[in-house]
Amino acid sequence: MKFTRLLSLFVSLSAGVWLLNAQGPGGFGAGGGKGKGKAGPPPAIDFSGWWTGNMQEDGAERGAGPDLVDYGGVPINEAARLWALSYDTSRLTSRFHQCDGYVAPYSVRAIGNTRVWEERDPRLQTLIAIHWYSQTFEGHRVFWMDGRPHPPVYAPHTFMGFSTGTFVGNALRVETTHLKQGWLRRNGLPESDQTTLTEFFTRRGEHITYTSVIKDPVFLSEPWIKTTDFYRQPTDPGAWLFPCEDSEQVTGRAPDQVPNYLFGTHPYAEEYAKKNNLTLLGALGGAETLYAEFEAKVTTATPAEARARMLPAPGPSQTSRAVDPDPHDGEIHVLPVRDGVYMLVGDGANIVVQVGDEGAFVVDTGAGQLTDKVLAAIQRLSPKPIQFIANTNFHPAYTGGNEKLKKAGSDPSVVGTFLSLSTPGAGSTASIIAHENVVGRMNGSMGTPATSPESWPIDTYLADRLRRFHNGDSVELFYVPNASTDGDSLVHFRRADVIVAGDVFNTTQYPFIDVANGGSVQGEIDALNAILARTVFQHSGEGGTYIVPGRGYLSDEHEVVEYRDMMAIIRDRVKAMIAGGASLQQVKTAKITADYDTRFGANSGAWTTEKFVEAVYTSLKTPASKKQ
């Protein structure tokens, strides 16, 4: 496509969206509005039927996929470009990526047919939801039309996201949040889990004009506006099912090996531009490639200018643009997970509570600032006393409430046993369980400041695992050595299939690799793989086993595998620099996390990007096992 035609296309699309948006107040933000000067809501529009997307300028997405490093016309930022230039398509052969679904903003424009139907209240005939089902990965979107609110920030994300709809003028307007990380284009251009999507569906007889506005604070510098068209199918196209099962594809790859290209080494970076006689600068994309002014630059840009964009720009590191999932309102928020397991948010690290016929089983106790409210929340879930407390690690954000919660509970299972003989008072309080090194770190014997003896675990294990059958579930603590610390446990509620990850995994920042207390980057990667060794997805690479992160939103294996990939890639970059003789300062200056900083980076606070990079460097230079 000629560049001027591309420009005029985008200008016309932008104008179209502006016109649509002008029909209702509120801009592209959440909400929506009624038609100006009209009484009552606009009439509902029926989209029911079978629909197929017209093959237009989006042919590459609907067919065999776009070329590598074809990013032109997409308002990506530096982080997205670097992320994509690091992406080796071989990554998709990993068992944990083979069934990844398409995210909603991509799914609508991708291959396959769509079926739409209404869900109405059988008695009142009010519209509850509009279902938009795509053949591609059986993508089933639900546009809630009944005015329900979006879930809290700490609720799970899905490939389809959570959508609410309103009729605005002659269009259905849909707002979507809670999306997973996915593709802007499936040549490696990423779309983050912080994306919000605004869509307009306008029916024109047997056609739907579809306009989407993608806002991604992590990977886009301005909204990306796209349109496409659907035409109605008179008969059922069939073939609606597409079950995906992962399998062995490329065999013999180590579990911690994630195919990627180091910055500036993408072997096919210029292939697309050369093949199509385009300027490399244009192929590398960015908001400027959307505007007419860029045409002048096309003729003057040098190859060196383009190649400079394949490396992190000098200057200070970017910081996270993600929404903080902690409400910070002084309250404890309870999120049901599954089968008597709940996630409590609001007091430092996430707390997990399992309830049933026996006393509550609590995993981690938060920072200790809101423990009375934590206790009240637990007592609302179960009238029985807390029986067990498991600590995934010794950090204060995870153990701050130990003493109070312990004293509020009791453990009848140890009364009269060896534990009550060796530990005075055992049984009259809840029993705290953890890896042995957690005790060592809390009682001061391993070089860290001692905490109150009442907060120390009394039931410990040294290696492998510790087991309890409690409240009808098999609960296992697995030791993951030298990850965040030298005493990390994963806690798996097997029947509920919920894994509590502690400081090993979070959705808010780079992992806290506490090198001084036995943490290491390789142990962190191994621990993330230990989680993945126990997960089973439900459908198209999502759902199934839930993972409660130390901080952040309730996750599944998709979030963990993206986090694992990131850690392996960052490790590879630092390793390569160390092999080349780089000093710590040189590694820091190279900005080796530039493609992840807009999602996880921090330049202030307790855990900055600089500290994280230093931890990676230090633990690779001096492996953890040598320090003990």
Next chain:
Amino acid sequence: MKRITACLSGALVLALAQTPMWGHHSFSGTYREDAPPEEIRGTLRSFNVRNPHSFVQVEDEKLKDKDGNPVRWAIEWGAAGQLAQQGVNSGSLKVGDKVVVTGSPGRNPEDHRLRMRAITRPSDGWKWPVGNQTFN
């Protein structure tokens, strides 16, 4: 010319409506589709009929890895539904079959990966594609 292009586009849209194509990844991003196809000969070790794409694993009869074991090729094929429409199912090939495969090479040479272009079983002459069969 424009008329021909329009006709072809229309035909493609109709084909899409009836026979969905499933591109989990970008094929041009995954394979060097402009490069000359590679031919390998070997023994079939597994045939997984799956979505989004089926995979055939073939042990090369000549090429060895650094430990002296036969190199195993991962050959990507069509989705389960696409292959079924083309008469290929899980019984079409069995472990131990001697096969000849031609495919587009993967972009990551370490993977020993091909995009299936043709497969033949010389013992009985079974082959794919027949006619203009292909997959996406």
